[in-house]
Amino acid sequence: MRIVLVGGGEVGYALSRALGQDYDVAVIDSSPEVAERFSSLDVDFLVGSGTDGALLQRAGIGRADFLIACTGFDEVNVVACAIARRFGSPRTVCLVSREDFLRPFGELEALRAHLGIDRVIWPEAQLAADIERIIEAPGAIDAESFAEGRVQLLEYRVGTESFLVKDSLAALHMPGGSLVVSYKRGEDFAIPRGSTRLEPGDKVIIMGTLPAMRDVQARVAADSGTPAGPERVTIVGGGDVGFRLAQRLELRPSIEVRVIERDARRGEFLAASLRRALVLHGDGTDLELLESEDIGRSDVFVSVIDNDERNLFASLLGRQLGVRRIITRVSKPGNLRLFERVGVDVALSVRGAAVAAIVHEIKGGRSDLLAVLEEGQAEVLEIAVPDHYPATTLRELGVPVESIVGAIRRAGDVIVPRGRDVIRAGDHLLVFTTAAAADRVRDFFLAPSD
Amino acid sequence: MRLVLIIHLTGVILRVFGVILLVPLAVALAHGEGWDAEGFAVAGAVAAGLGEIMRRAGAPGEHEMRRVESLAVVGATWLVVAAVGAIPYVWVGIGPVDALFESMSGFTTTGATTFADFTQYGRGIFFWRAFTQWLGGMGVIALFVAVLPRLAIAGRQLFFAETPGPTEEKLTPQVRRTAAVLWRLYLGLSLAEVAALTLVGMPLYDAVCNTMATLAAGGFSPHPGSIAGYGNPTAEWIIAGFMFLAGASFALQYRVLRGRPSALLRDDEFRAYVAVLVAFGGLAAWFLWRAGLGAPAAIRHGLFNVISIVTTTGFASMDFQNWGEQAKAVLLAAMFVGGCAGSAGGGPKVVRLLLVARFTLAELRRVLHPRALLPVKLNGRVVPEDVIRDVLAFVACYFAVFAICVLVVVSLGADLVTGITASIATLGNIGPGFNLVGPMSHYGQLHPVSRLVLTAAMWLGRLEVVTVLAIMRPEVWRMTHWRAGGSPGASRGAASP
Numbered sequence: 001m002r003i004v005l006v007g008g009g010e011v012g013y014a015l016s017r018a019l020g021q022d023y024d025v026a027v028i029d030s031s032p033e034v035a036e037r038f039s040s041l042d043v044d045f046l047v048g049s050g051t052d053g054a055l056l057q058r059a060g061i062g063r064a065d066f067l068i069a070c071t072g073f074d075e076v077n078v079v080a081c082a083i084a085r086r087f088g089s090p091r092t093v094c095l096v097s098r099e100d101f102l103r104p105f106g107e108l109e110a111l112r113a114h115l116g117i118d119r120v121i122w123p124e125a126q127l128a129a130d131i132e133r134i135i136e137a138p139g140a141i142d143a144e145s146f147a148e149g150r151v152q153l154l155e156y157r158v159g160t161e162s163f164l165v166k167d168s169l170a171a172l173h174m175p176g177g178s179l180v181v182s183y184k185r186g187e188d189f190a191i192p193r194g195s196t197r198l199e200p201g202d203k204v205i206i207m208g209t210l211p212a213m214r215d216v217q218a219r220v221a222a223d224s225g226t227p228a229g230p231e232r233v234t235i236v237g238g239g240d241v242g243f244r245l246a247q248r249l250e251l252r253p254s255i256e257v258r259v260i261e262r263d264a265r266r267g268e269f270l271a272a273s274l275r276r277a278l279v280l281h282g283d284g285t286d287l288e289l290l291e292s293e294d295i296g297r298s299d300v301f302v303s304v305i306d307n308d309e310r311n312l313f314a315s316l317l318g319r320q321l322g323v324r325r326i327i328t329r330v331s332k333p334g335n336l337r338l339f340e341r342v343g344v345d346v347a348l349s350v351r352g353a354a355v356a357a358i359v360h361e362i363k364g365g366r367s368d369l370l371a372v373l374e375e376g377q378a379e380v381l382e383i384a385v386p387d388h389y390p391a392t393t394l395r396e397l398g399v400p401v402e403s404i405v406g407a408i409r410r411a412g413d414v415i416v417p418r419g420r421d422v423i424r425a426g427d428h429l430l431v432f433t434t435a436a437a438a439d440r441v442r443d444f445f446l447a448p449s450d
Numbered sequence: 451m452r453l454v455l456i457i458h459l460t461g462v463i464l465r466v467f468g469v470i471l472l473v474p475l476a477v478a479l480a481h482g483e484g485w486d487a488e489g490f491a492v493a494g495a496v497a498a499g500l501g502e503i504m505r506r507a508g509a510p511g512e513h514e515m516r517r518v519e520s521l522a523v524v525g526a527t528w529l530v531v532a533a534v535g536a537i538p539y540v541w542v543g544i545g546p547v548d549a550l551f552e553s554m555s556g557f558t559t560t561g562a563t564t565f566a567d568f569t570q571y572g573r574g575i576f577f578w579r580a581f582t583q584w585l586g587g588m589g590v591i592a593l594f595v596a597v598l599p600r601l602a603i604a605g606r607q608l609f610f611a612e613t614p615g616p617t618e619e620k621l622t623p624q625v626r627r628t629a630a631v632l633w634r635l636y637l638g639l640s641l642a643e644v645a646a647l648t649l650v651g652m653p654l655y656d657a658v659c660n661t662m663a664t665l666a667a668g669g670f671s672p673h674p675g676s677i678a679g680y681g682n683p684t685a686e687w688i689i690a691g692f693m694f695l696a697g698a699s700f701a702l703q704y705r706v707l708r709g710r711p712s713a714l715l716r717d718d719e720f721r722a723y724v725a726v727l728v729a730f731g732g733l734a735a736w737f738l739w740r741a742g743l744g745a746p747a748a749i750r751h752g753l754f755n756v757i758s759i760v761t762t763t764g765f766a767s768m769d770f771q772n773w774g775e776q777a778k779a780v781l782l783a784a785m786f787v788g789g790c791a792g793s794a795g796g797g798p799k800v801v802r803l804l805l806v807a808r809f810t811l812a813e814l815r816r817v818l819h820p821r822a823l824l825p826v827k828l829n830g831r832v833v834p835e836d837v838i839r840d841v842l843a844f845v846a847c848y849f850a851v852f853a854i855c856v857l858v859v860v861s862l863g864a865d866l867v868t869g870i871t872a873s874i875a876t877l878g879n880i881g882p883g884f885n886l887v888g889p890m891s892h893y894g895q896l897h898p899v900s901r902l903v904l905t906a907a908m909w910l911g912r913l914e915v916v917t918v919l920a921i922m923r924p925e926v927w928r929m930t931h932w933r934a935g936g937s938p939g940a941s942r943g944a945a946s947p
Contacts, residue, residue, distance in 0.1 A: 267823045268823060268825070270823070271823035271824065271825050271832075272825055272827070272831075272832040275830075278819060278822055279822065279823040279824075280819060280821045280822050280823070281821050281822075281823050282821045289821060292820070292821075293819060293821070
């Protein structure tokens with residue numbers, strides 16, 4: 001499979017790394033200096049404009065399966081997609097970052113078709129949606145949902161007072177319908193067994209049906225003393241992410257939203273466009289402002305400025321003032337760990353969201369891939385049990401140790417299985433697995449070798 | 451400001467106004483009231499003659515009309531038209547002060563009367579009273595903009611100078627077509643109300659007069675007992691319904707008729723208007739019911755009279771002078787609201803109060819959050835600050851004029867309640883107040899100077915105060931020339947080599 005990337009920025013680089021080993025990747029960027037960085041990767045690099053038809057042809061657009069337009073300029077991305085369609089028939093993925101650019105696409109499907117764009121990816125909107133999901137689940141540091149929202153996945157950092165550290169997993173009496181599917185201790189990521197005992201500081205992923213996950217949330221909240229649902233959310237930075245997030249949160253009547261924006265004109269735009277949120281003109285790193293606005297009483301503090309240093313500073317001030325949950329945007333992927341180490345509860349990167357979405361789009365040809373988690377270390381797969389498969393209990397089945405069956409979808413029902421539950425032909429399994437073992441897990445279910 | 455232009459344009463309008471006097475002339479003749487008809491003929495002749503003289507004495511300006519000039523034309527037109535419109539009253543023996551009061555009360559759709567004995571006057575005169583309201587309801591200028599192509603260019607500015615509400619609404623790109631559309635809607639509503647009222651048994655002549663007074667939010671009924679005098683509950687409901695429409699924005703109604711009923715629910719002002727009517731109406735009804743009125747009657751009278759006051763019509767379905775103090779307090783509060791912008795109603799207008807309320811709330815919120823950006827919004831859009839400033843200036847002027855009127859009227863011998871309600875009822879173009887100026891009483895008992903001051907208050911109120919006060923400023927008069935429109939600097943510049 002051949003993939004042409006237009007744009008060699010952070011997104012282009014991360015994509016090259018993620019895709020370069022498995023596919024033929026050609027990168028086009030107008031800046032020769034960028035080439036240096038790509039020389040260590042197994043990809044072609046062409047210097048020039050992504051809107052240059054001849055160059056696109058040299059990059060092999062005629063036989064390419066994908067064109068990913070990921071420069072920092074929306075206009076260039078759109079035009080690159082349109083031109084690529086003239087010279088070949090790749091599936092085009094277009095990154096945009098401005099709302100006004102995207103809005104017509106939502107309403108005018110025809111315009112998107114006219115421009116030859118198959119998929120629009122708006123990383124800022126995606127990040128806003130991710131943050132909203134995390135805010136919704138108190139105490140969680142990541143959240144996903146599957147099976148039309150009937151299966152939920154939440155990630156927590158285990159506290160010292162948590163019920164999760166009281167005993168081994170088998171003896172814990174997790175709420176019925178929920179399951180601990182993985183834990184991460186330090187840098188080690190593992191699938192737990194019944195005998196595993198969690199420790200404070202572990203990051204744990206729990207999967208389960210929606211009602212069961214509500215119980216889990218309630219117990220986590222009770223242990224850590226956080227309120228059941230967030231009531232006050234403070235957003236520092238009213239850029240694309242902050243604005244989108246405020247817009248989404250405003251729709252929930254129980255949440256009181258505050259946005260702190262440094263630029264006066266942007267602030268006026270926010271105040272004009274947002275319906276309920278309180279827009280404050282000021283610097284999110286200004287302690288006096290944060291104190292006078294009683295930011296310490298917020299339930300969640302979201303810092304989404306486009307600058308890592310100021311984001312971190314604002315977040316630390318938020319922590320200092322006593323905010324329980326801090327969610328911070330990270331621009332440089334290398335800063336992600338540092339942020340979490342110094343006290344940010346959840347660090348998320350816009351580019352990470354974009355890269356994950358694009359990788360999903362490309363690998364999603366394998367439609368069984370539902371989600372990529374833990375910076376690519378874990379995947380959630382949906383596997384249909386073949387017709388000839390004999391009914392087997394989960395215990396007898398002996399799934400690979402790197403994976404765990406999180407849920408079974410059977411004729412509209414969702415079952416979170418235990419060892420004695422039976423798997424039948426026609427079931428759909430939601431399997432949580434390490435990324436390294438994903439192919440083996442697929443083979444195990446689809447081509448049983450007995 | 452070029453006087454020559456102002457006189458010319460006022461003359462153009464006045465001349466056509468002469469023609470309009472043929473309508474009451476015909477009505478008077480049809481009822482065999484020859485003497486009254488002569489009055490209309492004289493008034494018509496004066497209007498046409500004076501208009502022609504003014505038209506010739508002045509001259510159309512070579513340069514585009516300036517804002518202050520258009521305000522002056524509107525102010526002058528309303529004064530001259532009211533003066534000429536007083537001639538028929540003088541003709542039937544009414545004193546000049548009362549005649550001017552009655553005429554101004556008509557054109558400004560106030561509905562305050564000086565008539566003590568209704569039996570003295572003929573049907574032509576009562577028709578004329580209602581007809582002046584009907585003309586004034588949509589706006590005298592708006593009528594001429596619609597029918598006079600010659601006004602086309604100046605018309606645009608005149609149209610907005612006459613209805614200077616905070617929201618400038620044009621339904622069509624051409625202001626002339628907008629005026630025509632609005633007049634057509636107005637005419638259509640009028641025909642509908644006449645038909646409805648005759649169907650429930652009101653005589654045609656009364657139906658026509660009451661309709662004209664309803665849709666203009668005027669309040670001049672040919673019956674000395676106002677609407678209460680007919681003793682017809684169904685007619686009261688019909689009139690309440692049309693008063694409600696008269697107090698709502700005609701532009702909005704036009705949109706609804708064009709198949710966009712959702713425009714109503716999304717309009718902040720309309721929602722506030724309905725909320726005010728329901729709240730005040732309900733409160734009044736409750737007080738009336740507690741005072742011993744049956745529930746259906748309490749609801750009907752509560753709603754009717756609250757709608758009548760809020761829309762600034764001034765009809766009465768019972769003599770609310772005799773209501774309990776609590777119910778009267780509700781009506782007094784309602785006098786300070788007014789109809790919607792772009793309606794026939796007067797008063798401060800719902801939208802202005804809404805903006806002032808939102809502005810005040812934002813300022814209160816700012817105390818808690820000094821760094822907050824708190825724009826005032828209307829229908830989801832930010833209201834520019836200069837509009838807010840205009841609104842605040844309006845409210846300040848409005849209450850200043852109100853206070854001066856109260857002072858004058860009370861100083862000249864009226865009691866305080868009479869003074870307060872007479873002032874707000876004329877400034878707000880409502881009509882009846884309490885005590886001496888109650889709905890079944892008349893303004894003739896006030897001191898002549900009070901009556902003149904209140905006549906001016908009606909004029910000020912109809913032109914939304916600031917319009918008139920703006921052209922009265924001394925610096926405007928210092929800048930006023932007979933012909934030369936440009937500033938002195940400009941002419942000097944032209945003369946220099």
